[in-house]
Amino acid sequence: MDTTTVDERDSTVIRLDRVDKPDDQVLGGKAARLAELTAAGLPIPPAFCISTAVFRQALEHLGIGTDEAGGEPGSELRRRVLDGTLPAAITEPILAAYAEMGRPRVAVRSSAVREDSAGQSFAGQHDTILDVHGDEAVIDAVKECWASLWSDRAQVYRDGPEPAGAIAVIVQEMIHADVSGVLFTTDPVSPRPHQMVVEACWGLGEGLVSGKVPSDWFLVDERTMSPVEQEIRYKVTKCAPLESGAIGIAKVDEADRNLPCLTRDQLEELAKLAVSVRTHYEAEQDLEWVLKDQRFHLLQARPITTRPQRTSRNRLYVTEQPRPIAEGTLWSRMDIGEIFTGIMSPLGQSFARYYQGNVHTDCARAVGVLDPGDPALHMGYLQGHVYLNISFTSYMLGQCPPTRDQRHFTARFASEEADLSDYRNPFGAYPGGSQGRRALTHWVRCTAVEMAQMKRRAKQMVASREYEFDRARALDLTRLSRRELDAEMARYLGYFHDMHVGYMPYYINAFGFYGVLAELCPKWLGKDGQNLQNRVKTDMSSLRTVESARDIWVLAQAAKDRPAVMRLIRETPLDALPAALRADDAGREFWNRRVEPFLRANGTRSHQEMELTHPRWIDDPSYVFQMIRRYAEDGFSIDEILGRSRAYQDGDAAAVLTRLPRAKRTVVEKVIAMYVQCSELRETARMSMITSIWLVRNVVYEVGRRLIAAGVLRSPDEVAYLDFADVLGYLAGTDEPQAVFSKVRLEEARREFQYVRRLPEPPLTLIGEHDPARAVVPAPDGARLEGLAASPGRVVGRARVVEDLVWQADEFQAGEILVTRFTDASWTPLFAIAGGVVTDIGSMLSHSSIVAREFNVPSVVNTKQATRRITTGDLVMVDGDAGVVEVVEG
């Protein structure tokens, strides 16, 4: 077969390096570009293309007219293509070309005639089948690519009734990449002159696009061909061929996790390649590349259509504000409930917006605020992160006596990133006079009511939680009509509202009573008073959160008592484990008697729970089983650890109180009692709040499932790009899903998220607006890190950097120093066996700090840099009294 000219009538299968005049009509867009790049001498993996003419022949043979778009349903045409047998006249040239290549493993990729302006990638992507091997498999993969022309997804967003077009297929040598990534010759979302963006991950590139695996990010100046900024992540996972032969997620070797995926020299080489592609096309390019055995290959090139930059990018307010306000507002995402901390997907952010508009002001009212003001002022958004408007909140809380003086509240958010010395609240102070008096009376009344009913409400919240949980477990959402599902959503959102509003007073009151204690103790008792205060803080042995560690330990013991079950737990891959247990007699007994009750008590937990895309323990119990493996192996008793705090508490802490006159003593005792009680109630109520989010999540994922079935989404991963308001709109109406979920907006959400995800994390606290370009903090040198002393004690141990809780839980050795970006309640089981805890982000009142104190684990939080400066295996010293971490031996 020697085809040197491309002519629709006789050319059928063409090697890409032999294409003369690449014609999109014949090769499809993708293959035509690859042929051009091959001709230009760029490193494209060997490939041949099966032209659209072959596609037409095949259809003719199968009796399908090419203009059949309206007639038969897509699914039927698809089936006919997949099941049809092709004549030798069609298969032979393909197999001959494959043989000529040497029958390697190949990637089979569709190359449609009408897709592929960059903006269309979301819906236009036709299938790619990786790692295909053997004649039969190649033919099947080709058919699959052809059939993808009628995929639900391709059909759903096809405008108008015109025919589906034609499709060519590329068969290309599979590169089992060491490193993969993308390169934008200019940043498509936020262009900066002369700067290219490179994103790179270990292994194959599949996980990168969907955001499933962590990646490094580089900004390369094309004049010097060297990186001007970079963000090197701790990369625990990669995409790779698994033992089963399928491609999936695997762990990265520990030694490689901290390393940049690309060296400076490699970046330079890659950037040069990119420049030549751009020069060739005289247009900005979006490239997919892979690195294998030190050699780069390009897999795809597409022009970038840069869109005008959104002006609001640096602004946090959701509505237009006068300049003094916009520029003078203090924002923070520290301590605003760990359910928000960290980056959020478009779905998560839009859900936060829902919370802001429908729940937050009622939370403020619940703590006795008479006038919570405009909901739009309460929260702000920056680079996928959610912020609390500290200025407005402190102004508003000026209505309540304990927070009348704004300084207390504001000072907590000071940090080295935000210098508060010149800060003045642009909203001023809440007015006094008659307005202030009315607010005060209101607060007094509310607080009296709260004190009287807080215990009862906590009880009700527990009861309703169990009720809602059991009810939801008995429901099969897939069987509800859209209307019923809408009613479900309304119900869960109502519950979500109530549980948040019910939770908030405990939170604020615990905070308030602690403030009173912190003032009284040193005043009346001096240094001993401070001790007392610290011990009281530690005395929260019945925290629900801590109980979750105990519950896992108990579960681990129960598994240990059943050797057959324990063997299953140890030997079954995590994702197959629940099914494996339920399929086994002993396993089922264990599941029903032990796992189910555990899940009922703890299963709706996850990390950063407001982020709806995070599966809860009950949705993906991998982490729980990782911890069971861990706890079952270590042969220590959790009671020893939990007991640490209680033994401590029994000492002479209370003895100092006898020094006080009776009246003062009563006051302190009362305040301590109230503080402890509010903290306990808060933990109890928190579980109800978390459960309410799980309920909402279930409906969102059911909608996601329906959208996949309707071809609007490709996979559950894409639920992350939905707008929560659209989900509600879809449920409330009867419109076709593709009319509600606009392709353009989905695509925009995806791009925006990919963009913000690779930006350096925005500061925890900031004033006014934020410019990501100015924000890069150079990593300080040296082996010493300073942070906040969150839990007292000094300890020296080996560090373990944990980026991915689920994937790494089984690596963690008892006694190691846990180093991570931030933690929340779901990390508690790991705390129970940690020697020390160091985080990048956090404050004294973070959940993690509280839990560290509870377990008596020395802890330093808010070090900013720990995960970047400390490497797994380093010997580090954690000084939880001074708030210092030192690398003793790197």
Add this chain to the structure above:
Amino acid sequence: MDRLTLTRIVKERQLPLLLSATKQLVTPMYRAAFLAAAARSGVLARLAVRPCDLQTLAHGLGVDEHAEELRTWLDIGVRLGDLAWFDDAYRLRSRTAKALARPGREPVSAALEEVLRFHLPVLLQAPQMLQDGRRLSLSDQDGQVIARSTRVVEPFVAEAVRRTLERDRPLRLLEVGCGNGTYVRLAAELNPRLTALAIDLQEEVAAEAAENMAVWGLAGRVQTRRADLRTLAVEPQFDLVTLHNNIYYFPIEDRISVLRKARSLLAPGGRLLLTTACRGGNLGLEVLNLWFTHADFGGPLPTIEDLVQQLTDAGFAQVTTRRLIPGDQFHAVVGVNAPAGQP
């Protein structure tokens, strides 16, 4: 009556009996029928506003061409003393007519109609039906009339709904045999976050309820449709299932399975509220009982003890009862669908 007969009657001294029967039995029945029709047709309401001449009334009823026939009917009303004819206009006369004409009294006139249309026939025909082996069927009762007439007990049922319904959390209600939808409306007003599925076995009843929901602005929260509880295939999503005044629409032998079915649609911990007339109550209730003992689709009224037992047998826990009308056999029963592993 021809002369001969008359003579015979007189001779046999039946005349006094006939006369007194007419006065004591027949006239009240005539009045009841006349008033029920006058209420239903809107004549009472019209006359309550102001006296009207024949033309106006005929026009109001849309029977302008049949004014003369209408006059015949109206004049009977005058003879019965419920209307008066004065100054070329009809007006209300009797206390009863005036009382029935007041707004909000529709249930009473509907109850009257129910007595005339359903109670009288069964009283009249019961022995014959037994002889013929004939039974009443669902089509022998006008669902819409029944729905209106059961509103006599509305305040009492409403009281039971008020007591049972939780108001401070989102709630999902299934109302079985919703009639015109009054109680669903009440529940939706009591709990603004309630959503409901309202079903009724009869097409036209369900249609009327659906229309009402739209008028009341509840179409978004309440889905109304024709369905039979026994074959309703939905997920166990309900916090509360209500059955008002219709347990006797199910044969005795089906009641446990019907209640079990209701329970299967409840969330674990959800509740059933059932209100019903029971045996041994006032005469009207006993006739209702008679009707359903002669029907081919229902069964006799239950006793309250039977009901409690049936709920228990259907798996409900914590079954409680409450007499809704002091001194009468009208009750509410509540049962809980106990979550697994709890009593």
